[in-house]
Amino acid sequence: MKSTFAVRTMRAGELELALEWARQEGWNPGIDDAPAFWEADPSGFLVAAIGEVPVGCISVVRYGERFAFIGLYMLHPEFRGKGYGKQLWNKGMALAGNRTVGLDGVVAQQEYYRKHGFETAYRTLRFGGSAQIPDVGDQAAQVTPVTHGKLEGLVRYDEGVFPGLRHSFIRAWCGSPERRKSFMVGGGSRIRGYGTIRRCFDGYKIGPLFANKPEVARALLARLAGEAKGAPIYLDVPADNLHAVTLAQEFGLSPVFETARMYRGQAPAIPLDRVFGVTTLELG
Known part of the structure; x- marks a missing residue:
């Protein structure tokens, strides 16, 4: 039986995996970020999985009813180019609802975000x-x-x-x-x-x-x-x-x-x- 792709809320411990992926991507997270990140919005971290195997993640932390922030958006390299990223993104944006949504986009991804309605406010160095x-x-x-x-x-x-x-x-x-x-x-x-x-x-x-x-x-x-x-x-x-x-x-x-x-x-x-x-x- 073929395992199915699904996006769900992260379980305890899975945020550490997401931050490990971030480390592998060269994003250099803190060695103990997960507990405080989790406090920001425990239901704001999503994992994409095929069966029980996590293959991607995104965070959509909601700060009240008007503002949300997207981060940790990535797929494991082995699962890129298969359409999973789009499904993960759509689930994340749905979680944000009608809030203004912010993100910090790397140069290579900024055009992708523009196509999804994001506009640049300022550069961060x-x-x-x-x-x-x-x-x-x-x-x-x-x-x-x-x-x-x-x-x-x-x-x-x-x-x-x-x-x-x-x-x-x-x-x-x-x-x-x-x-x-x-x-x-x-x-x-x-x-x-x-x-x-x-x-x-x-x-x-x-x-x-x-x-x-x-x-x-x-x-x-x-x-x-x-x-x-x-x-x-x-x-x-x-x-x-x-x-x-x-x-x-x-x-x-x-x-x-x-x-x-x-x-x-x-x-x-x-x-x-x-x-x-x-x-x-x-x-x-």
Whole structure:
């Protein structure tokens, strides 16, 4: 009896497989991303399978009723070119419903996304390298670790920058110091910025890096980069934020990769001048 192709919600443990495929594709995810990713939307991760054999995946994380973000869209190389990708894509888009949908598309796939109604909002440049950390003077003392008692204020601050509600994700992402290190400037209703660094298969990624002013972002990046202890760091920067591009260059980082933030539907109003580093290319 021939096994049938189907797309279904991921089961526990299958997100780790998807992230392993992402590693094999050279996307360099964090070594412990799965638990926090899952918190973002447990029913937003789909797997394509032939019988019981997973062959592809896509994530369609829904942030409230107005915004969703697509990532982790891939088929195992052995199963490409057979029409499975189109079925997987259609299931994912159906899950998004009438929400505005965002994604970060690699250059080779941008025309494919345009054909499906996505339009480019801005370019994102991944800067990477071993950081040359400048002296930030008195600003260093203002950077403090994120603790559980500070998460509520952090969630509210994030609402003012990210285009959708992601309370559960932020609590998981920034509230697990054994997995990721998060730092902030200010507190309560006066937070002026925050950032997170995590270990990846190659070096470390910093994201998000949100800040009200370039000098706040600079102090945060100095503290975050110090956690890498000389290992390579990577930061995904909206190219339209010229202060962020300049900051990455000041730290000795160079462009290594490019994507485009694309939307289907009305693009959300994001204060890009406060986005010095995207959280992740998989979840927005």
